[in-house]
Amino acid sequence: MTELFNVLAPGDALARLQQRLRPSPRVERLATRDALDRVLAEPIVAPETLPAFPRSTMDGFAVRAADTFGASEALPAYLTIVGEVLMGRAAEVRLGPGEAARIATGGMLPPGADAVVMVEQTQEVDPTTIEVLRPVAPGEHVLQVGEDVAQGERLLEAGHTLRPQDIGGLLALGIVEVPVAARLRVAIVSGGDEVVPPERTPGPGQIRDINSYTLASLVRRLGHEPILLGIAPDVFEELDRLARRAMELGDVVILSAGSSVSTRDMTAQVIQGLGEPGVLVHGVSLKPGKPTILALCNGRPVFGLPGNPVSCMVTFDLFVAPTLAQLSGTRSGPPRRSVTARLARNVASVPGREDYLQVRLERRDGELWADPVFGKSGLIYTLVRADGMLHVGLDVGGISAGELVEVVLF
Amino acid sequence: MTELFNVLAPGDALARLQQRLRPSPRVERLATRDALDRVLAEPIVAPETLPAFPRSTMDGFAVRAADTFGASEALPAYLTIVGEVLMGRAAEVRLGPGEAARIATGGMLPPGADAVVMVEQTQEVDPTTIEVLRPVAPGEHVLQVGEDVAQGERLLEAGHTLRPQDIGGLLALGIVEVPVAARLRVAIVSGGDEVVPPERTPGPGQIRDINSYTLASLVRRLGHEPILLGIAPDVFEELDRLARRAMELGDVVILSAGSSVSTRDMTAQVIQGLGEPGVLVHGVSLKPGKPTILALCNGRPVFGLPGNPVSCMVTFDLFVAPTLAQLSGTRSGPPRRSVTARLARNVASVPGREDYLQVRLERRDGELWADPVFGKSGLIYTLVRADGMLHVGLDVGGISAGELVEVVLF
Numbered sequence: 017m018t019e020l021f022n023v024l025a026p027g028d029a030l031a032r033l034q035q036r037l038r039p040s041p042r043v044e045r046l047a048t049r050d051a052l053d054r055v056l057a058e059p060i061v062a063p064e065t066l067p068a069f070p071r072s073t074m075d076g077f078a079v080r081a082a083d084t085f086g087a088s089e090a091l092p093a094y095l096t097i098v099g100e101v102l103m104g105r106a107a108e109v110r111l112g113p114g115e116a117a118r119i120a121t122g123g124m125l126p127p128g129a130d131a132v133v134m135v136e137q138t139q140e141v142d143p144t145t146i147e148v149l150r151p152v153a154p155g156e157h158v159l160q161v162g163e164d165v166a167q168g169e170r171l172l173e174a175g176h177t178l179r180p181q182d183i184g185g186l187l188a189l190g191i192v193e194v195p196v197a198a199r200l201r202v203a204i205v206s207g208g209d210e211v212v213p214p215e216r217t218p219g220p221g222q223i224r225d226i227n228s229y230t231l232a233s234l235v236r237r238l239g240h241e242p243i244l245l246g247i248a249p250d251v252f253e254e255l256d257r258l259a260r261r262a263m264e265l266g267d268v269v270i271l272s273a274g275s276s277v278s279t280r281d282m283t284a285q286v287i288q289g290l291g292e293p294g295v296l297v298h299g300v301s302l303k304p305g306k307p308t309i310l311a312l313c314n315g316r317p318v319f320g321l322p323g324n325p326v327s328c329m330v331t332f333d334l335f336v337a338p339t340l341a342q343l344s345g346t347r348s349g350p351p352r353r354s355v356t357a358r359l360a361r362n363v364a365s366v367p368g369r370e371d372y373l374q375v376r377l378e379r380r381d382g383e384l385w386a387d388p389v390f391g392k393s394g395l396i397y398t399l400v401r402a403d404g405m406l407h408v409g410l411d412v413g414g415i416s417a418g419e420l421v422e423v424v425l426f
Numbered sequence: 427m428t429e430l431f432n433v434l435a436p437g438d439a440l441a442r443l444q445q446r447l448r449p450s451p452r453v454e455r456l457a458t459r460d461a462l463d464r465v466l467a468e469p470i471v472a473p474e475t476l477p478a479f480p481r482s483t484m485d486g487f488a489v490r491a492a493d494t495f496g497a498s499e500a501l502p503a504y505l506t507i508v509g510e511v512l513m514g515r516a517a518e519v520r521l522g523p524g525e526a527a528r529i530a531t532g533g534m535l536p537p538g539a540d541a542v543v544m545v546e547q548t549q550e551v552d553p554t555t556i557e558v559l560r561p562v563a564p565g566e567h568v569l570q571v572g573e574d575v576a577q578g579e580r581l582l583e584a585g586h587t588l589r590p591q592d593i594g595g596l597l598a599l600g601i602v603e604v605p606v607a608a609r610l611r612v613a614i615v616s617g618g619d620e621v622v623p624p625e626r627t628p629g630p631g632q633i634r635d636i637n638s639y640t641l642a643s644l645v646r647r648l649g650h651e652p653i654l655l656g657i658a659p660d661v662f663e664e665l666d667r668l669a670r671r672a673m674e675l676g677d678v679v680i681l682s683a684g685s686s687v688s689t690r691d692m693t694a695q696v697i698q699g700l701g702e703p704g705v706l707v708h709g710v711s712l713k714p715g716k717p718t719i720l721a722l723c724n725g726r727p728v729f730g731l732p733g734n735p736v737s738c739m740v741t742f743d744l745f746v747a748p749t750l751a752q753l754s755g756t757r758s759g760p761p762r763r764s765v766t767a768r769l770a771r772n773v774a775s776v777p778g779r780e781d782y783l784q785v786r787l788e789r790r791d792g793e794l795w796a797d798p799v800f801g802k803s804g805l806i807y808t809l810v811r812a813d814g815m816l817h818v819g820l821d822v823g824g825i826s827a828g829e830l831v832e833v834v835l836f
Contacts, residue, residue: 048624052643066807069630073804075686103660103684104620106630120686122620122733122804124631135687164805171810179836180643181809184636184735187624188806210514210532214458214597220479220516221534226594233462233590250513274513276485276530323532325594353763394483394532395574396598397476399591400581426589 023299023306025410026334026370032296033310033317033335039343042198048186051178053239054196055346060172064189066165070125074157077116077138077146078107078129081154092139092147101126116146125158132157165189175347197344200240202336203266204231205258207248207283208274208323226396227272227321227328234332238340250279256286259318263290267343268317270336275323275394280307283320287311290318301369301410304393305331317343325396329426330372330405354404354424357386361417365408374402375423386423402426433709433716435820436744436780442706443720443727443745449753452608458596461588463649464606465754470582474599476575479516480535484567487526487548487556488517488539491564502549502557511536526556535568542567575599585757607754610650612746613676614641615668617658617693618684618733636806637682637731637738644742648750660689666696669728673700677753678727680746685733685804690717693730697721700728711779711820714803715741727753735806739836740782740815764834765814767796771827775818784812785833796833812836 024032043057072078079095087093099109100118107126109117116133117126125132131152139147165171171189172182178194186194206228214224225247232242243265248255255271262269269290273283288294291314300308304327309320317339321331357377365371375386386406391398404423408415415421434442453467482488489505497503509519510528517536519527526543527536535542541562549557575581581599582592588604596604616638624634635657642652653675658665665681672679679700683693698704701723710718714737719730727749731741767787775781785796796816801808814833818825825831 049639049642052646067633067804068628071804073802075688101631103618103686104622104629104632120684120688122618122633122685159802159804163802164807171807180640180647181735181739181806181836183643184640185806185810187639188634188636190624190627190634192624208513208532212514214600214602217600218478219514221511222514223477223532224598224600226598229459229597230590230594232459233593236462237590274530275532276513278485278530325591329591356766392483392569392573394477394481394569396591396595397574397581400595426591 023301024297026300026302029297029300029308029310030335030338033312033339034342036293036296036312037317037339037342038315039345041343041345043195044198045193046196048183048192048194051194051196052180052183054178055344056172056174056176056178057195057197057345059170059174060186060191060194062165062167062169062171062189063191065162065167066188067159067161067163070161071159072119072121072123072125072132072157073159074132074134075120076135076157077133078111078119078125079116079131079133079148079152080111080113080129081131081152081156083114084131084133084148084151087148087151089149092149094141095146095148097144097146130154130158173347175345177346200267200340200343201243201265202235202240202268202270202340203243203245203262204228204270204272205245205248205255205262206272207250207255207279209250211247213247226325227323230325230329231270231272231332234329234337238337240340250274250282252282252286255282256289259286259290263313263316266316268319268336268340270319270321272321272328273323280320284309287313287318287320290314291316302330302334303369303371305334305372308335310335324393326374326393326399329399354422355384356420357384357423359406359415359417359419359421360385360387362414363388363406363408364414365412367411367413370410371408373406373408374398375404375406376401377403377423386421433711434707436710436712439707439710439718439720440745440748443722443749444752446703446706446722447727447749447752448725449755451753451755453605454608455603456606458593458602458604461604461606462590462593464588465756466582466584466586466588467605467607467755469580469584470596470601470604472575472577472579472581472599473601475572475577476599477569477571477573480571481569482529482531482533482535482542482567483569484542484544485530486545486567487543488521488529488535489526489541489543489558489562490521490523490539491541491562491566493524494541494543494558494561497558497561499559502559504551505556505558507554507556540564540568583757585755587756610677610750610753611653611675612645612650612678612680612750613653613655613672614638614680614682615655615658615665615672616682617660617665617689619660621657623657636735637733640735640739641680641682641742644739644747648747650750660684660692662692662696665692666699669696669700673723673726676726678729678746678750680729680731682731682738683733690730694719697723697728697730700724701726712740712744713779713781715744715782718745720745734803736784736803736809739809764832765794766830767794767833769816769825769827769829769831770795770797772824773798773816773818774824775822777821777823780820781818783816783818784808785814785816786811787813787833796831
């Protein structure tokens with residue numbers, strides 16, 4: 017089990033896990049109004065047509081377009097007002113030739129009418145007569161039946177994450193319940209003889225647990241449910257006990273182990289014992305985050321993330337986040353939230369390794385600059401002081417100051 | 427009260443409201459672990475030093491750096507192993523000259539030691555003796571006391587939105603509770619004789635309420651609390667009654683009124699009666715979204731947003747979202763989530779007006795293209811089919827196909 021025999025590139029490491037995963041998301045039905053940011057478990061097909069009736073898009077008069085042909089300010093068309101369409105009601109009038117009905121934006125076109133003249137293009141001669149000063153084409157200023165949505169149309173695909181406008185669109189069609197992927201339960205175990213809960217005052221040589229809460233927050237941000245199992249001391253039986261409990265409670269398990277080689281080896285051994293096939297990847301060509309473990313145990317992904325807080329966050333983003341997306345059936349969503357900035361100083365890297373650097377963004381003379389926040393490993397506040405991460409690719413030796421770079425915000 | 431006398435540019439309209447707002451956010455104390463994405467109401471100052479003790483960043487041996495000076499593979503330095511530092515404990519040994527102690531990553535440096543030699547740079551001669559093959563400088567592989575955070579240091583400013591790493595960082599210092607701005611209550615009233623709740627099957631001329639739920643979702647996405655007051659018919663007294671109830675329940679009030687001029691005028695009259703100074707802006711040089719009303723009534727911002735779902739969403743983003751940020755004291759956060767794409771076809775606009783177009787993003791030959799989703803006003807599914815909004819500035823006559831544009835994702 018000694019680690020880092022076969023260090024894989026991050027992409028290859030993730031693929032090794034993802035190829036073996038067989039997602040079968042649990043589905044739950046939710047009230048549509050409460051389904052914001054949830055992932056559709058099934059495609060949605062329109063049960064109705066939208067709009068269900070021809071609607072005016074302007075305030076004005078419903079007319080027969082042919083009655084307005086040739087109309088101009090010099091030679092207006094005269095129409096007789098035979099009624100008014102009330103909002104939310106079927107029109108009570110039927111238009112004959114030479115007739116018009118008052119209509120407001122959103123009103124239902126009366127039978128016989130096929131267009132709307134804007135009120136600004138008319139003049140009232142007397143309470144029952146208007147002059148139309150401009151011709152309208154058939155269908156002008158009218159939303160036709162089904163122009164928004166046709167019945168039976170496939171509206172949204174499985175895997176789509178519901179946005180505010182999707183919630184509105186579904187409700188517009190009377191779809192008041194939707195099937196969504198259940199939130200994933202992510203069981204998190206922190207490890208280390210030196211780690212105490214945040215409420216405790218650490219004794220000499222002790223530090224407070226950070227990773228449990230950073231990881232829980234990252235899980236929440238993705239819409240899933242963290243389950244914190246606490247801190248395991250560096251004793252095989254204790255870590256093993258908590259890891260087995262995590263396997264019972266979680267769809268996904270994260271062990272954020274200590275940073276020494278011996279505790280990392282112990283973590284790998286514990287994971288190897290959790291189920292078949294066990295550890296798939298032990299060590300990734302990545303900085304920070306080299307000693308990452310990816311495993312699949314009895315169908316559940318299990319991650320052994322480095323104890324160093326920066327590595328822990330980087331490896332969560334690279335490995336856990338895409339696995340959660342895969343498990344919940346999320347289709348490749350919009351690109352990550354990122355900005356383009358100019359690098360403020362030279363950054364060295366090693367070809368054959370991916371690097372992630374924390375950077376702080378600063379606007380100078382209207383331009384955005386990314387300034388690397390350097391710090392030894394083990395520091396947490398380099399993350400707090402940074403605005404985002406800069407990725408230096410596998411085969412890049414470094415990036416020069418002044419180059420444009422993409423910064424993923426966090 | 428007839429509308430659109432003085433149509434303002436969107437930026438000027440918002441400024442007119444924001445200049446008059448006097449935010450005094452309600453503050454609540456939350457458990458830090460539950461404060462993800464909340465806005466700090468007060469700055470946070472470090473109550474302690476981090477790390478609190480000198481920590482090793484490597485597995486190896488704690489040493490006195492001077493004892494290793496000049497060491498090389500040819501001429502190693504010999505040191506006597508006098509003990510081992512256990513994780514989470516104060517070191518029990520004190521190093522004298524020529525002495526070393528085993529230490530793991532994260533371990534506390536023993537008194538007398540000032541550096542760590544990586545285990546890879548040593549060879550064990552016998553159980554109590556090592557050869558050091560490379561010199562280390564004082565402080566090498568050691569996190570010094572306070573290197574992460576100094577006691578009394580200002581860590582985070584009021585107005586900062588807490589990210590996962592901030593939660594971890596606060597807990598690392600034992601800050602288990604934080605003062606945050608209370609969520610804002612945003613009271614929402616939909617209006618229109620034609621509008622029925624989504625559960626109801628619309629009769630002829632009727633449509634289901636969309637805006638209440640789209641707006642509620644937009645409010646939730648920003649971390650605030652929507653309060654839905656239902657649908658007011660187009661009767662002054664009824665809209666007035668619901669608006670007054672909204673003023674009682676909400677920190678902010680949104681009336682999403684009908685689309686006809688008469689209902690918009692009625693909305694403006696209702697808002698004018700809600701308190702001083704009343705309507706500040708009625709009409710904005712914006713498409714879609716021209717008939718927007720911004721008001722301040724007895725210290726509460728009140729918005730009259732157009733009934734058309736696309737306009738409603740655009741004007742929420744432009745006017746309501748920044749007002750909520752101002753009220754909760756949010757400091758200008760990271761830039762909006764956006765991508766750069768190439769425009770797929772010519773887009774016309776009118777100078778003197780800001781336009782917002784829905785676009786669909788598509789990757790072709792590795793490049794991202796933004797294809798405008800055109801549709802008459804009143805359609806909701808143009809929003810559902812789109813991936814983002816393209817902004818055409820106030821003084822731009824149009825944008826040509828092939829130009830690079832910024833698309834704000836939604």
